[in-house]
Amino acid sequence: MRLLNISRYPGQLVMDVVTPIVFASMPILLGRASGGANAEEVFAANTGTPNYVAYMLIGTSVFTIVSFAFWHMAYWLRWEQETGTLEVLYLAPTNRIWVAAGTALYSCLRSLLAATAVYLFGSLILQVTPFQGQVGLAFLFILVGLIPLYGMTLLYGAVILKVKEANALVNLMQWGVTFLMGVFFPVAIFPPLLKFLALLFPPTWMTNGVRSALLGIGYFFGEWYLDLAVLWAFLLVAPLFGYWVFSKTETSIRRNEGVGQY
Amino acid sequence: MVSPPIPVRVENLGKIYQVRQRKGLFKSEKRSVEALKGVSLEVQPGEVFGLLGPNGAGKTTLIKILTTLLLPSSGQAWVNGFQVERQDNQVRATVGCMLMGERGLYWKLTGRENLEYFGALYHYSPKDRKRRAEEIISLLKLGEIADRTVETYSSGQKMSLAFGKALINDAPLLVLDEPTNTLDVPSASELRAIVRDLNTQGKTVIYTTHIMIEAETLCDRVAIIDHGHLLALGTVAELKASLNREAVVHVEGAISSRAEESVSALPWVQRATRTSQDGGALLTVVASGGGVNLPQLIDALTQTGALIQKITPEEPTLEDVFIAKTGRTLAVDTRA
């Protein structure tokens, strides 16, 4: 139903694709102007690949998935609270897990379609070959990374239900994760503490995994199956942890002001 | 001596909206909706003037034109002597309005801050704003909540604050659109008492309502609007009398046929009908023209030995007036 609904907003669907491509072109254009003739070489020395266009595009494509996850999941809860329908949801006999799963499925589908479109159109506009390296492996990193990502958004959604300033929080978190996952740069340049923090986020492993599969920049632990194993570990832990925090927050809200308290 | 300006004068006022009606996924059709059709009326100084009509009748359109929120399509209107289109700022400065209920408040400001802010919009000095806000808080008994943000208020409290906002500029004309909506019974009663007080102090009030008892008890004159037309205008008594309906009263108790004859003989009684019922009788008395003379009726009954248990008068209501004029009840939504 939500997919049908969004199909009636073609402008929004276009923006979903155009915005990330524009984001990617910012550092590309700045870099080309600042880097001069040696831009590719310098870039390769800093990141492991001279293909800076694909590097940036992969970053923004994964960013698209992350952004959608936060807006559709974390913000969705607050939106339901604001419009008064969260209470209705709680009054219905349907388990909330299924409702959340339904929203997550919609978000996944929409974000995967958008991210793919971003990568393909971006490659066309910026003139790079989109499908190089191990495409299947890249896709596997994305799929495995999705579930822990949504687990994270559920955790964050709990924070938003409590604090209530949804727009500001989602924007901040979205950019925070974007920074930590290294959307336009490798996290190796971070100081040790920041690097450790970055590695606690599933999107960081997703981004690096896709880049390594397609551009060969190198996995964190040297081999693809080791990095993938870390993502599997996140897959097992993150959703459970996210749901646990969400349940606790929900109970606390019901005990105090009620879920409908806007 | 210059006579005071008439608070409201409306001449042949018309308003046509252009609306778009969807026909399927991609097609839509433009059509015109005539919300007001040549309405003319005057509101006299110092009266409480009621506007009655179902949803979509044109009441809010009329009020919005008078308060300069809406521009008319035809006709003219003057408020406090100022033409609503050409002298809109003077109109705004001399009217206090409560038009959209609990909407129109800043939720992140406290009640006091809201009142002081709106006082600023009426060009009150900072000192006068504070004073005026305090007066209103005191009048409406909002002291306990005045320094909390509006987002924490209940619906009723927001309505009270919205009413307070209408009083902020101490205007000679108040326009109140269903001000007791969502208020509980005691609060609604208190608000009506305040309106009555303000009217006693000389303020003119335009009051729209769906609630008959409000119009009947509060308003000096009432205008009935339906489908953009002004159907009737007069005092409540005049409007009821215009029905030319018989007044009826039911008397229950121990009533003999002799009592029935005695009542039938009264000059103002058209007919009196006695029916037996459990434990006594029911006497239905129909009066012609002028209404029921209750003291005479009671005399006629008691002198013939009747024992009266209950007297139930049956009078036409404003709703009856509305039904007679329009053929529908007030509950029917006539929005186009």
Added chain:
Amino acid sequence: MNLEGQNLSPSLIASLSAFWAMVRKELIIMARYPVNFVASFGQVFLIVAVFTLGGSMFYRGVEGGSSGGNPSGVVVYGFMLYMFMGDTLWAIGYNVRHEQVQGTLEQLYLSPASKFANLVSRVANILIWTGLLTITASILMASMIGDLPVENIGLGLYVMAFSLAGTFGLGFAFAALTLYIKETAQTVANFLQFGLLVLCAYFFPFSALPDFVLPISKLIPLSYTVDAFRSTMMGFPPGFPELAPIGFEVVLVTVFGLVMPYLGYVLYRRAENHARRRGSLSAY
């Protein structure tokens, strides 16, 4: 009926007092969203860090740094104008729309307060709030990218002032559009912001743009505000300004700064009257 107590012709002081009350109201409301307040600074820091670190991948570790001009000046001064453009374009229109939905726009129209003052009060808030964010972010960016050249401060401030005036005029025009198209304005604002981000080269030199894009950039007055401002503040390094001689650009920016606010206000009042005819001042 006594009209004596009514303020039919408010004095200048009374009007200024009303104006200050409008500004103060917005500041109070902003302060009561503490998370938003903190998050705005955090978000700006993160956006700056993301883009500048990304750009630095092209010259990081190279002796002498960037070979294509001073990226610090290009990015920081462009960023300053972008912050105001983004906030103005979106904030004024969004503010008007938010008040329309909330019902407080109608309240404003029920009062005799100046509508022009109301628009300007939103501008004043943006100047205060965005100004703070811009200064913070600029210091941060300069520390991350490198030394920031600061030259020709007088002319730079002149260009900035007229650039801002023109941008605010655009904001009024956009607020007018918001009254017409309501929620769709958000999509349009996003689209415009991103389009202008590229076409007006806020974060990179115009020389980085593809050849077919440059003629389009030259048609947009905002491009000249960006070029003139950063060229002036960087002390006119070789190749700057990029679009036209500085004299021409300063004249163009001045005209933009004088004409656009007036045009924007006229469009806004027209949209307002249209809303009054349609009865959509509180429509949502």
